[in-house]
Amino acid sequence: MAAEAFAMTLMNIPYLSLKEITALHADEIQQVVRTVVDSGWYLQGQWVDKFEKEFANYTNHSHCIGVANGLDALTLTLRAYKEMGVLADNDEVIVPAHTFIASVLAITENNLVPILVEPRFDTLAIDDAEIEKAITPQTKAIMLVHLYGRCTYTDKIAEIARKHNLVIIEDCAQAHGCKGIGKGDVSCYSFYPGKNLGALGDGGAVTTNNKALADAIHAIANYGFSKRYHADNTGRNSRLDEIQAAVLSVKLKYLNADNARRQELARSYYNNITNPLITLPSLMDNGDNVYHIFPIFSEHRDALAQHLESKGIGTIIHYPIPPHKQKCYNQWNHLHLPITEKIANEELSIPLNQTMTDSQALYIAEAINSFKTNK
Ligand SMILES: Cc1ncc(COP(=O)(O)O)c(C=O)c1O
Known part of the structure; x- marks a missing residue:
């Protein structure tokens, strides 16, 4: 027409x-919310377990850790890499200059140095021709941001990362379900209500195939506990709650x-x-x-x-x-x-x-x- x-x-x-x-899915959402409310169990329960399994499966990763929001997903990931000795204070992280501020905040919060690399105007993606020029001996990671829902992972970037031994962290906050993403070392998601997969409040997740990284993030997000009441490192409280997990489980379908x-x-x-x-x-x-x-x-x-x-x-x-x-x-x-x-x-x-x-x-x-x- x-x-x-x-x-x-x-x-x-x-x-x-x-x-x-x-x-669009009000009945189903209300039903699961009611189930959680009636259950009397609001944190670290079966809905978070269920959603973490479903989302790991959906993203084709072996681990998923639910956290409080997308900024925490990024911040805790970088912090975990520091605890693992992969990153150290003042290391440089390449990040697109055109991004939502959270990508950069996660870097500076961790005492790391963001190296802002220009995007291309046509693709809006980080300009891979500029990445290699920005690499110094202090560069240890690249943060790709799939802004607007556009996949910015390329084979060329993967090759640069391999050549310079850089970790690839993907900020997937705007790209749930995008085909080409999730090939880096770790993916960080936000479930802010307006996202393609949005909760009814704040939420986030990290997905990865790296068990050591997943364990480290899980511990840091829970006061640094390796097991209950045993804090091997200082941690924080950053959890996805049962109601949000149940809602996300419905919406993921x-x-x-x-x-x-x-x-x-x-x-x-x-x-x-x-x-x-x-x-x-x-x-x-x-x-x-x-x-x-x-x-x-x-x-x-x-x-x-x-x-x-x-x-x-x-x-x-x-x-x-x-x-x-x-x-x-x-x-x-x-x-x-x-x-x-x-x-x-x-x-x-x-x-x-x-x-x-x-x-x-x-x-x-x-x-x-x-x-x-x-x-
Ligand atoms: C690209 C990007 N990274 C990170 C975040 C942070 O997510 P959150 O708002 O859940 O902390 C957002 C969300 O708004 C985002 O768009």
């Missing part, structure tokens, strides 16, 4: 409605179908957004992008956001201030990272989730196509 057909009727499309997402729907809607955007004032990121193979976020780019981003708002369409910017320009990292504020800064200045995320209809996606494409500047 022609996109123009939808241009006349004003629709109201929020950027994201968690209420609608939860409503629908993740592949949800991602497939996101891919269909994204295809519609690629087919129908034709405004020359707008740039779309490179189209990836189906499966290598689970479209957690659909970013579009324009030099007139703020006017575009206003135009879409006038058509009833909600948008968000991911992310307006890159880590190196944040006040908390004033030691890097002087850096000029032109591609990262261009992305921060031009990015606008348009609605994309499994509750959306084909006509909503067409309406949004048409609204974008109707955007003009005054010049």
